[in-house]
Amino acid sequence: MQAGTLYLVPTPIGNLEDMTYRAVRTLQEVDLICAEDTRQTVKLLNHFEITTKMISLHEHNERTRSEQLLADLYDGKNLALVSDAGTPLVSDPGEWFVQKCIEEGITVIPLPGANAAVTTWIASGFEGGRFYFHGFLPRKKKEIEEVQQSLEAITVPMIFYESPHRMKQTLERLQVVWGDRQIVIGREVTKRYESFYRGTITELIDLDHEWRGELCFIVEGGTGNGQEEAWWQTYSVQEHIQYYEEQGDDHKKALKQCAKDRGLSRNEIYKAFHELQQ
Incomplete structure (x- = not known):
């Protein structure tokens, strides 16, 4: 048979x-x-x-x-x-x-x-041709950062799925690791309330939008040379630490994350912070 x-x-x-x-x-x-x-x-x-x-x-x-x-x-x-x-x-x-x-x-x-990814892609406004599809990011902060770091060398737009209750937090984490890249978020694609939000990551964070429905977002690829300006590049150490404190971290955790971003030891950041305080 x-x-x-x-x-x-x-x-x-x-x-x-x-x-x-x-x-x-x-x-x-x-x-x-x-x-x-x-x-x-x-x-x-x-x-x-x-x-x-x-x-x-x-x-x-x-x-x-x-x-x-x-x-x-x-x-x-x-x-x-x-x-x-x-x-x-x-x-x-x-x-x-x-x-x-x-x-x-x-x-x-x-x-x-x-397919939500391809449908969002063709309406994104990014240059046609190659793209990278990832799907959902992991849930834990550390795992998300590890994935982002592994994708830093990708130079083509990257497509992700996300749930509405995590979208704002995801944007903030994207900004921390990748800086202020261009991004497009497709909401409720093919449905009655289909809408697209375009701009930089910072601009979409500043919308302070209450995300609802099915979401697919596309992030601009990197330069591939690992020399992109970090989002905190223009911040002083004090401003850098304050940013994390405003995100809800306590001072110790904010100092630790600042050190990690800058590739310095916590003692060096601690010393620089207190020198600025004087």
């Missing part, structure tokens, strides 16, 4: 009119739909009158459920993989299952469709 096929099917990121004819037909014809969240996908299926059976496949059950799904494929059944919105595997689960299918010789067919 010939093995079945796994189809990777994009779904709309907000506007149901972005669902393709091919995607609808594929979801109608496969034997089973593997959905990141069946509660979300059922709304899409009901809208297009698709009655295909669904099963959940997400980051918490992907490895345990893949064995049965592979057995279904070996039995000749065709499967479709969908995420809650957009193109599967782009900052969404399914990578491990797809890799197993490829290793086992199962045919994997990707369908083109909606």
